[in-house]
Amino acid sequence: MCGIVGYIGNRQAAPILLDGLSKLEYRGYDSAGIAVHSVDKINMVKSKGRLKVLEELTHNGSTLNGTVGIGHTRWATHGSPSDQNAHPHFNKNNSIVIVHNGIIENYLKLKKKLEKKGYEFISETDTEVIVHLLDYYYSGNPLQAVTKIMHRMEGSYALGIIFSDHPNELYAVRKDSPLIVGKTEGGNVVASDVPAVLKYTRNVYFVENEEIVRMTRDEMEFFTVDEEPIEKTSVEIEWDINAAEKGGYEHFMLKEMYEQPKAITDTFSPRLKGQDIVIEELNMSDQDIKSIEKIMIVACGSAYHAGVTSKYVFEGLAKIPVEVDLASEFRYRNPLLREGTLVIVISQSGETADTLAALREAKELGSRVLGIVNVVGSSIAREADNVMYTWAGPEIAVATTKAYSAQLIALYLLAMKFACVRGELTDHELAAMVEDLKALPAQVEMLLNNKNKIQRFANRYLAAKDVFFIGRGIDYAISLEGSLKLKEISYIHSEAYAAGELKHGTISLIEEGTLVASVLTQKQLYKKMISNMVEVRTRGAFVLAVTNEGNVEVERAADYVIYIPETNKYFANSLAIIPLQLFGYYIAIGRGCDVDKPRNLAKSVTVE
Numbered sequence: 001m002c003g004i005v006g007y008i009g010n011r012q013a014a015p016i017l018l019d020g021l022s023k024l025e026y027r028g029y030d031s032a033g034i035a036v037h038s039v040d041k042i043n044m045v046k047s048k049g050r051l052k053v054l055e056e057l058t059h060n061g062s063t064l065n066g067t068v069g070i071g072h073t074r075w076a077t078h079g080s081p082s083d084q085n086a087h088p089h090f091n092k093n094n095s096i097v098i099v100h101n102g103i104i105e106n107y108l109k110l111k112k113k114l115e116k117k118g119y120e121f122i123s124e125t126d127t128e129v130i131v132h133l134l135d136y137y138y139s140g141n142p143l144q145a146v147t148k149i150m151h152r153m154e155g156s157y158a159l160g161i162i163f164s165d166h167p168n169e170l171y172a173v174r175k176d177s178p179l180i181v182g183k184t185e186g187g188n189v190v191a192s193d194v195p196a197v198l199k200y201t202r203n204v205y206f207v208e209n210e211e212i213v214r215m216t217r218d219e220m221e222f223f224t225v226d227e228e229p230i231e232k233t234s235v236e237i238e239w240d241i242n243a244a245e246k247g248g249y250e251h252f253m254l255k256e257m258y259e260q261p262k263a264i265t266d267t268f269s270p271r272l273k274g275q276d277i278v279i280e281e282l283n284m285s286d287q288d289i290k291s292i293e294k295i296m297i298v299a300c301g302s303a304y305h306a307g308v309t310s311k312y313v314f315e316g317l318a319k320i321p322v323e324v325d326l327a328s329e330f331r332y333r334n335p336l337l338r339e340g341t342l343v344i345v346i347s348q349s350g351e352t353a354d355t356l357a358a359l360r361e362a363k364e365l366g367s368r369v370l371g372i373v374n375v376v377g378s379s380i381a382r383e384a385d386n387v388m389y390t391w392a393g394p395e396i397a398v399a400t401t402k403a404y405s406a407q408l409i410a411l412y413l414l415a416m417k418f419a420c421v422r423g424e425l426t427d428h429e430l431a432a433m434v435e436d437l438k439a440l441p442a443q444v445e446m447l448l449n450n451k452n453k454i455q456r457f458a459n460r461y462l463a464a465k466d467v468f469f470i471g472r473g474i475d476y477a478i479s480l481e482g483s484l485k486l487k488e489i490s491y492i493h494s495e496a497y498a499a500g501e502l503k504h505g506t507i508s509l510i511e512e513g514t515l516v517a518s519v520l521t522q523k524q525l526y527k528k529m530i531s532n533m534v535e536v537r538t539r540g541a542f543v544l545a546v547t548n549e550g551n552v553e554v555e556r557a558a559d560y561v562i563y564i565p566e567t568n569k570y571f572a573n574s575l576a577i578i579p580l581q582l583f584g585y586y587i588a589i590g591r592g593c594d595v596d597k598p599r600n601l602a603k604s605v606t607v608e
């Protein structure tokens with residue numbers, strides 16, 4: 001997490017740095033700072049709190065003069081959010097300054113050694129060891145000092161570095177934390193992510209692991225850790241710059257919820273050729289698909305929930321056994337990946353540290369890895385054997401909505417494709433599914449337009465302490481995501497349970513008025529679900545049901561019912577999640593929460 005930016009050029013650096021940081025705040029927002037080289041010294045301003053505090057402190061950057069600078073927006077790992085722990089960090093005589101995204105895992109060991117050599121630490125961060133280490137190795141050649149510290153540091157880092165005695169140079173280096181650089185008119189920029197530089201350039205270079213960049217106003221050079229020069233080619237970014245703006249909506253989250261019909265369409269339409277599903281980027285022959293014996297899905301958070309949903313779809317449609325694992329668990333459990341296992345990693349950002357590590361682990365164990373990724377050119381997209389993009393566009397709100405919806409579509413398409421090739425789906429069945437798929441965008445839109453009803457209901461539960469989400473099968477997977485949406489932005493404790501599991505302990509938590517959101521989209525499970533709803537209602541719960549149109553029987557067991565339109569049973573998640581997203585959103589709004597930037601969170605989790 002954390003976002004870093006840097007600029008060297010003919011323009012004033014500070015406003016460019018602040019603007020870049022504003023596009024990276026999704027990566028962390030507990031403190032921010034900038035450092036600008038001015039005449040013969042480096043000036044720095046940093047502060048606890050959101051970027052707007054820094055903007056006020058620097059009068060939008062006008063108090064810092066200079067055309068070379070670096071900036072940082074922080075998500076605290078080592079040391080609480082404070083002025084002291086905020087980046088940038090100086091060496092002892094303020095002649096070297098750095099910003100860092102990542103974690104130095106051996107920082108305690110390095111710190112002890114540096115302390116023995118007389119270095120004093122003023123922050124609690126792991127980052128401060130980097131700048132003192134640089135100071136220790138620096139003897140006038142910045143590139144040499146950078147390569148030396150790279151040999152000493154373990155962990156992950158993307159760094160921006162300025163040496164005051166090299167005022168016409170800006171250095172950047174990366175290992176396991178994202179970093180891009182771009183050439184602009186009259187200068188060069190570096191950042192953790194593309195949106196920060198999009199205003200200035202569409203041609204970026206993705207810095208690879210252990211690569212170093214030396215930038216001057218006019219030039220950009222790349223080096224290996226052995227100081228060997230590297231030739232790199234730039235990539236053109238095609239994003240619509242306005243896609244990362246609020247466009248009249250009160251919050252990014254609401255805007256992104258409303259972009260779901262488009263995200264769904266954009267993800268399926270390029271892959272539908274008549275009634276056929278063509279996923280060219282899969283690069284798998286029919287024989288390859290037929291020889292899949294097992295699918296292993298690995299992801300975190302909502303992407304994991306999309307994976308849980310797809311287990312039912314792959315198994316039900318394509319008859320391929322599926323295991324779904326959290327990336328943070330998978331990477332340390334010595335997974336058994338046999339020949340014939342296809343590993344699918346799912347990630348919106350393409351930078352989630354655990355998912356990236358799981359991908360590498362799976363590749364090392366000899367598996368083919370397919371990435372389902374939203375951010376074009378991200379680390380997971382580049383490292384996976386094959387990548388299937390979700391075309392949701394930039395997602396800014398920390399709570400994912402449109403990227404999750406697009407992930408579901410990509411997974412449905414894959415399952416349908418596999419089912420056809422393996423002879424599990426007839427042309428006729430496929431045609432019916434494709435029609436249902438095409439109907440989803442309009443159905444999602446219709447559900448979104450029902451937002452006032454959900455808002456009225458949400459307003460009744462602003463003071464809720466605990467909320468339970470229950471469902472069976474795919475409905476359990478929907479419950480997992482509904483529960484996460486609510487808790488991450490409203491701070492109300494909520495849990496998702498497989499409905500049949502409630503009475504094995506959790507039902508003791510149900511008391512008068514506890515809200516239980518029940519999801520019933522799977523006809524074969526209606527009756528079982530209704531029994532579970534009656535069980536909690538008898539114990540005082542207030543039961544909200546999300547179910548298919550026509551299932552009026554549910555009204556006997558629920559206090560409030562939200563109906564979703566009829567669709568193929570495997571696509572139900574795409575519809576049922578909409579009222580649950582709206583519910584989480586309106587509860588959070590009603591409680592005065594910052595929905596786009598919930599406390600303690602960041603959009604891109606680049607540390608494990």
Ligand code: M6R
Pocket residue numbers: 300301302303304346347348349350351352355398399400401484488603604605
């Ligand atoms: O970028 P990724 O899809 O890999 O991120 C995974 C999770 O961090 C993410 O889905 C997280 O759970 C969201 N905050 C959920 O809204």
